[in-house]
Amino acid sequence: MQSENLSDTAWRFIHHFGEMGSRWGISRTVGQIYALVYISHVPLNADDITHLLSFSRSNVSMGLKELQSWRLLRSEFRPGDRREYFKAPDDVWEIFRTLADERRRREVVPTLSVLRECLLDPKVTPEDEHFHRRMQAMYDLISMSNEWFIDIQKLSAEDLTALMHLGAHAQKLLHAKNRLLSLTGLTKTNETDEAP
Amino acid sequence: MQSENLSDTAWRFIHHFGEMGSRWGISRTVGQIYALVYISHVPLNADDITHLLSFSRSNVSMGLKELQSWRLLRSEFRPGDRREYFKAPDDVWEIFRTLADERRRREVVPTLSVLRECLLDPKVTPEDEHFHRRMQAMYDLISMSNEWFIDIQKLSAEDLTALMHLGAHAQKLLHAKNRLLSLTGLTKTNETDEAP
DNA sequence: CATTAATTTCAAAAATCCTTGAAAGTTCGG
DNA sequence: CCGAACTTTCAAGGATTTTTGAAATTAATG
Structure with missing residues (x-):
């Protein structure tokens, strides 16, 4: 299981993120590999990971490939290596x-x-009408969240942190804004919808 | 597979959410059961679900139990049933x-x-110091997101929608707020941390 | 309190997903 | 172009997770 070269703390961290990974659609192995790479103080090659986590070499190779497909890794080469x-x-x-x-x-x-x-799809029965309403409600919510995320992604870590700290207070701010806007006569710019 | 009593559209919807469920830590079956219950225009009992999705009766029973543990279902009883x-x-x-x-x-x-x-945990080596910094960074982010979510949960669907539409513009609003606060002399109220 | 209708449990079977080692592929220096 | 140093692929085997049917349990009714 655990290699001699990992501290207990590191191992606990890695192990936990392996478990978490397996609940989030990535395999245990991939979760552990990423946790290891994340805490490591120095960049690691595939063999390092193989030895530290005692997985097979090919498993590590596939894991790294998957992590790369998620764009979660940076990599570098060294002269003469x-x-x-x-x-x-x-x-x-x-x-x-x-x-x-x-x-x-x-x-x-x-x-x-x-x-x-x-x-x-055509709505023929009254049930179809109901399906349609339910799916529309879900579409609206997911679509809005999607747009929101794309939008929010542009912000810097600092701005995001500030916004999060604001939390539910943002609501008051929003109301304040609306009052202000009704004074200045400005209009809202964004409406969410995606091309079909 | 598909029962005679489900329209193609409904089936497509249900099937897709089954697949999505399996990537999100709930089983395919549970995903499909919830999708079905979600679009149904009328409350369903376990046998209805068994027939509509052609799962075994016990599978449906377990699926419903899991969905209840997630607090995602409302249920009702009928006189004489x-x-x-x-x-x-x-x-x-x-x-x-x-x-x-x-x-x-x-x-x-x-x-x-x-x-x-x-x-x-005690930090003995320089690597331990590095682990600590990395874990602290992760802790800070997760903890802040956690607090943020608890906070945001209080808002009504309408306020949330309004905030989402605001999206990245909230940043400007935030800066405006900060300028305003520095004038009025008010201070921030919330700091995030959780008791150990 | 026995009967019947419904639900739940549980261990085995089925399906899916993960891991591995062997073999094939790639890339570089000479 | 060869061989050494790595990496990737792939089919088989192993684990884990899902699904099932039979049996046990619960709850209501006459």
């Missing part, structure tokens, strides 16, 4: 943003397509 | 909020505990 060294981005925000964006592309966007198709 | 009839909440926002909150409790809170424990 053909092996690729991997590390995670320094900024945790960037990691979460990438992860969320990749899930958005892989899961949310296709879901919106399916819903859009379903919404175009 | 001993069977329990299930339906999903009318409001999609409520469904998403419940889902997110349940994941927060089941995954985010335990993750914060593990991280907190790891952060308390």
Whole structure:
């Protein structure tokens, strides 16, 4: 299981994120590999990971490939060494943003397509009418969240942090804004919808 | 597979959410059951679901039990009928909020505990110092998101919608607020941290 | 309190997903 | 172009997770 070269703390961290990964659509192995690469103080090559986590070499190779497909790894080469060294981005925000964006592309966007198709189907029975309303409600919510995320992604870590700290107080701010806008005569700019 | 009593559209919807479910830590079956209950125009009992989706009766029973543990179902009884009839909440926002909150409790809170424990471990080597910084960065981000979500959950569907439409523009609003506050002399109220 | 209708449990079978080692592929220096 | 140093592919085997049917349980009714 655990290699001699990992501290108990590191192992606990890695192990936990392996478990979490397996609940989030990536395998245990891939979760552990990323946790290891994330905490490592130095970039790691595939063999390092093989030894530290005692997985088979091919398993590590596939895991790294998957992590790359999620755009979660940076890598570098060294003069006189053909092996690729991997590390995670320094900024945790960037990691979460990438992860969320990749899930958005892989899961949310296709879901919106399916819903859009379903919404175009003819409604013959009264039940169909009801299905339509239910699917429309779901489409609206997912579509809005999707647009919101794309929008929010542009913000810097600092601005995001500030907004999060604002939390539910933002609501008051919003009301204040609306009062202000009604004074200045400005109008809202954004309406959410996606091309079919 | 598909029962005679489900329209193609309904089936497509149900099937897709089964697939999505399996990528989100719930089984295909449970995803399909919820999709069916969600679009149904009338509350369904376990046998209805068994026939419509052609799963075994016990599979449906277990699926319903799991969905109840996620607090995603409403149920009712009818006079002269001993069977329990299930339906999903009318409001999609409520469904998403419940889902997110349940994941927060089941995954985010335990993750914060593990991280907190790891952060308390003694740091003996320079690597340990680095692990600590990395885990702290992750803890800070997750903890802040957790607090933010708890906070945001209080808002009504309307306020949430308004905030989402505001999206990245909120940033400007925030800056405007800061300028205003510096004039009025008010201070920020909320700091995020959770008791150990 | 026996009967019947409904639900739940549970261990085995089925299906899916993960891991591995062997073999094939790639890339570089000479 | 060869061989060394790595990496990737792939089919088989192993694990884990899902699904099922039979049996047990619960609850209401005459």
